[in-house]
Amino acid sequence: AQSVAQPEDQVNVAEGNPLTVKCTYSVSGNPYLFWYVQYPNRGLQFLLKYITGDNLVKGSYGFEAEFNKSQTSFHLKKPSALVSDSALYFCAVSRDDKIIFGKGTRLHILP
Amino acid sequence: EPEVTQTPSHQVTQMGQEVILRCVPISNHLYFYWYRQILGQKVEFLVSFYNNEISEKSEIFDDQFSVERPDGSNFTLKIRSTKLEDSAMYFCASSTLDGNSGNTIYFGEGSWLTVV
Numbered sequence: 001a002q003s004v005a006q007p008e009d010q011v012n013v014a015e016g017n018p019l020t021v022k023c024t025y026s027v028s029g030n031p032y033l034f035w036y037v038q039y040p041n042r043g044l045q046f047l048l049k050y051i052t053g054d055n056l057v058k059g060s061y062g063f064e065a066e067f068n069k070s071q072t073s074f075h076l077k078k079p080s081a082l083v084s085d086s087a088l089y090f091c092a093v094s095r096d097d098k099i100i101f102g103k104g105t106r107l108h109i110l111p
Numbered sequence: 112e113p114e115v116t117q118t119p120s121h122q123v124t125q126m127g128q129e130v131i132l133r134c135v136p137i138s139n140h141l142y143f144y145w146y147r148q149i150l151g152q153k154v155e156f157l158v159s160f161y162n163n164e165i166s167e168k169s170e171i172f173d174d175q176f177s178v179e180r181p182d183g184s185n186f187t188l189k190i191r192s193t194k195l196e197d198s199a200m201y202f203c204a205s206s207t208l209d210g211n212s213g214n215t216i217y218f219g220e221g222s223w224l225t226v227v
Contacts, residue, residue, distance in 0.1 A: 032213030043202060043220040044154065051213040090154060097166050098144060099216055101154040 002027045002095040004074075006102040013081045014110050021076040021105050023091030032094035033074045035065055036101070039087045047089075050074060061085070081109045113137045115219035117203050123225045124193055132188045132222045134203030143186045144204040144216060145178065147171070154202070160186065193226045200224075 004025045013019040025031055035047040048059025055067045065076045076089060086109045091102040116135045124130050136143050145157040158168040160178055177189045186205075190197055200221040208214040 034215070036218075044204075044218040046215050046217065049213065049215060088151065094213055097142065097161070098156050098159050100156060103153045 002031070002093045002100060004033070004091045004093045004100070004102040006089075006091055006105045008105050009103075010106045010108065012108045012110060015083050016080050019078050019081045019085070019107065019109070021089050021091075021107060023074045023076065023102060025072050025074055025091075025093055027093060031067075031074075033065075033067065034092040034094075034099060035059065035063070035074075035076050036090045036092060037061075037087050038090065038104075044090065047076070083109045083111050085109050115203055115205055115217055117201075117219035117222050119222055120220070121223040121225070123227060126195060126226055127192050130190045130193055130197075130224060132190075132201050132203075132224070134186045134188075134219060135184055136186055136203065136205030137217060138184075140205035140207050140217075142166075142206045142208065142214075142216075143178075143180070144206075145188045146202045146204060146218075147199040148202065148221075149199045151200075157188075157201075190224075193224075195226050198224060198226045 034049045036044045037047050038044050047063050048057050050057050050067045058064045063078050067074050088104050088106050090104045092099045118133045143160040146154050148154045156169050158172045159166045175191045179187050202218050202221045204216045204218045206214045206216040
């Protein structure tokens with residue numbers, strides 16, 4: 001069964017430092033992987049996805065994610081964090097005709 | 112930019128009452144979904160809908176829940192007799208193709224349901 005795991009409940013990063021939010025996946029066949037962000041009291045916003053091709057995927061707000069097949073990972077990254085990046089981040093995978101979310105990682109960017 | 116819109120943004124209802132949450136998906140989308148999120152925690156799949164019928168539902172989506180696309184634009188979630196544990200944020204979503212194609216699913220801003 002397709003699933004994703006986010007091992008960290010919370011990640012704290014100082015503003016200006018690089019950030020990484022981790023995600024590992026378990027799928028059979030080709031994985032379709034997503035990152036969504038949720039700001040406080042808001043809906044889920046699509047950031048980026050991996051379907052096929054280049055392992056480094058670029059998305060909104062300067063975020064990128066690296067697909068690593070050997071490590072079954074799809075970590076979200078940003079070279080320089082902003083305080084406004086503080087939010088809840090969800091990794092997700094396609095399964096059947098829907099997507100399934102990980103439990104989420106709360107990202108705190110410290111000024 | 113097209114977006115999924117949901118109403119109401121917040122509803123408070125008494126336990127046992129019926130609730131209808133409404134959604135207008137993006138206009139050229141064919142697949143529709145409801146998800147829920149309890150207290151800012153994990154986002155859980157409820158149901159997917161295609162071609163005027165349910166294509167998949169989770170174990171959460173029991174007989175108290177139903178979905179409908181009454182007029183070709185709205186997509187509704189009905190909870191027949193609400194329970195305290197139905198209190199959650201309910202997200203409507205839509206996509207052009209099914210998620211199994213790697214297609215992006217777009218979400219609305221959500222409807223907060225509080226059952227008292």
